[in-house]
Amino acid sequence: MRRTVAEHHKAVRELLAGAWLGPDSTLKNDAGTRVPLMESLGRVLAAELLAPVDLPPFANSQMDGFAIWAEPADDQPGNVVSEKSTPYLTAATIPAGFVPDSLAPGRAAPIMTGAMMPQGANAVVPVEQAVPARFPGPGEKVGLPATVPGAFVRQQGSDLPAGSVAIPAGTLLNAAHLGLASALGCTGLVVRRRVRVLLVTTGDEVLLPGDPRAAGGLPAGKIFDANMALLRAKLLEAGVEVVLAPVVEDKPHALLEALDQFVEPDGESRRDRVDLILSTGGISAGAFEVVKQALDGFDVEFVQLALQPGGPQAIGSYKGVPFLGFPGNPVSGVVSFELFLRPVLSELLGAPVPRRRVLATLAHPMSSPAGRHQVRRGIYEGPEFESAASVREVGGPSSHLLGALAQANALIQVPAGVTELHAGAKVEVWLL
Numbered sequence: 041m042r043r044t045v046a047e048h049h050k051a052v053r054e055l056l057a058g059a060w061l062g063p064d065s066t067l068k069n070d071a072g073t074r075v076p077l078m079e080s081l082g083r084v085l086a087a088e089l090l091a092p093v094d095l096p097p098f099a100n101s102q103m104d105g106f107a108i109w110a111e112p113a114d115d116q117p118g119n120v121v122s123e124k125s126t127p128y129l130t131a132a133t134i135p136a137g138f139v140p141d142s143l144a145p146g147r148a149a150p151i152m153t154g155a156m157m158p159q160g161a162n163a164v165v166p167v168e169q170a171v172p173a174r175f176p177g178p179g180e181k182v183g184l185p186a187t188v189p190g191a192f193v194r195q196q197g198s199d200l201p202a203g204s205v206a207i208p209a210g211t212l213l214n215a216a217h218l219g220l221a222s223a224l225g226c227t228g229l230v231v232r233r234r235v236r237v238l239l240v241t242t243g244d245e246v247l248l249p250g251d252p253r254a255a256g257g258l259p260a261g262k263i264f265d266a267n268m269a270l271l272r273a274k275l276l277e278a279g280v281e282v283v284l285a286p287v288v289e290d291k292p293h294a295l296l297e298a299l300d301q302f303v304e305p306d307g308e309s310r311r312d313r314v315d316l317i318l319s320t321g322g323i324s325a326g327a328f329e330v331v332k333q334a335l336d337g338f339d340v341e342f343v344q345l346a347l348q349p350g351g352p353q354a355i356g357s358y359k360g361v362p363f364l365g366f367p368g369n370p371v372s373g374v375v376s377f378e379l380f381l382r383p384v385l386s387e388l389l390g391a392p393v394p395r396r397r398v399l400a401t402l403a404h405p406m407s408s409p410a411g412r413h414q415v416r417r418g419i420y421e422g423p424e425f426e427s428a429a430s431v432r433e434v435g436g437p438s439s440h441l442l443g444a445l446a447q448a449n450a451l452i453q454v455p456a457g458v459t460e461l462h463a464g465a466k467v468e469v470w471l472l
């Protein structure tokens with residue numbers, strides 16, 4: 041009986057939650073590590089950041105204009121309430137970055153955007169509304185329309201008051217968070233450690249680009265690796281620290297030796313162990329299934345899912361370290377990652393951000409095998425003006441189609457019970 045996608049997702053979640061969320065885990069429970077601000081990009085904040093200062097730190101002008109005192113007037117809505125101008129004597133110009141003198145009554149101080157409001161001023165009139173509509177020379181008067189207190193003034197602490205939560209714990213830090221932290225004066229942030237994944241690529245046929253054996257051209261029967269690069273990049277994009285094993289030939293002892301180098305490194309504490317072993321290839325029905333043969337007798341199950349691509353899967357643990365084995369076909373590995381590992385990373389650790397899941401109109405008919413959840417690669421075009429979101433398949437269902445994968449920006453999900461889809465059908469699409 042083939043396992044469903046949902047059952048396998050649950051199994052992966054349980055495996056990793058057990059290992060990563062337990063009391064001994066250093067992934068979520070420790071105090072985190074302080075890293076320089078820029079290095080925190082893409083990491084998860086360990087503890088909430090409280091604003092150490094007000095933002096803005098002082099009341100300042102929102103416009104280039106004139107700082108004045110405006111009398112409160114209940115019947116005057118909006119920022120500028122009258123075309124009628126009142127003459128003001130001008131005071132010293134206030135540039136950004138300096139502390140201004142107090143403003144005497146009846147005076148207007150030319151003030152620049154971001155400059156500190158002077159004592160005695162509570163509103164700004166933009167220079168465009170002045171008469172004349174320019175900054176006056178020394179001794180010149182300026183006519184300004186009536187306005188209301190607070191007009192074009194950015195009050196101290198109005199963005200974030202000191203002591204409030206600027207960034208909650210568990211936030212995946214993006215550019216906006218780094219900009220905010222910098223504006224609050226932070227030189228670094230305290231982040232959770234990254235998940236450390238040992239990526240093991242298998243196959244006698246697989247050579248890495250640059251391998252001297254391919255110096256005179258790719259030898260017959262060999263292929264260049266796609267999986268190590270593809271899954272390494274997928275993991276890195278998801279904020280995972282990747283530890284690479286060399287490509288393992290199809291010999292069980294070679295795989296076990298490769299794993300033991302990382303799982304039980306001499307003299308290293310448990311803290312430095314990998315959090316997950318992820319292998320590709322060697323798990324289906326052939327005569328040389330290196331992962332299957334090597335891990336026979338270990339706590340690893342080899343299962344078939346009602347899924348295509350990504351049917352064969354391995355799941356369990358090797359010497360106490362969670363283990364996932366993805367199938368060797370490159371697209372099968374990608375589908376396995378997107379359906380199981382990536383969502384579980386998001387669910388358990390708060391990073392990466394989950395894929396957006398949307399409905400789109402299928403541009404053409406499509407059929408899918410009975411009893412299999414199929415994942416087709418697609419090109420999604422988002423809704424624009426009058427046109428609805430649409431998706432069309434790129435390549436076909438086969439799991440070796442790297443060229444099509446590279447064109448795709450979406451995964452089209454065809455549930456196990458669906459065998460025929462007509463053009464115009466609504467399908468679930470995951471945006472890559």
Ligand SMILES: Nc1nc2c(c(=O)[nH]1)N[C@H]1C(S)=C(S)[C@@H](COP(=O)(O)OP(=O)(O)OC[C@H]3O[C@@H](n4cnc5c(N)ncnc54)[C@H](O)[C@@H]3O)O[C@H]1N2
Pocket residue numbers: 241242243245246263264265266267268320321322323324325326329349350351352366367368369370372439
């Ligand atoms: N008799 C059966 N044969 C196969 C079955 C099955 O159920 N019965 N399942 C098929 C499906 S579906 C898949 S997926 C593959 C999975 O096979 P393995 O996980 O054992 O992977 P391999 O046999 O090692 O490789 C499969 C395929 O992928 C290529 N490959 C492997 N590693 C890389 C790499 N690093 N870069 C690029 N390409 C790689 C490899 O050369 C094979 O072509 O099994 C089917 N067979």
Ligand code: MOO
Pocket residue numbers: 347348349350351352367369372438439
């Ligand atoms: O399930 Mo395999 O992953 O179709 O190609």
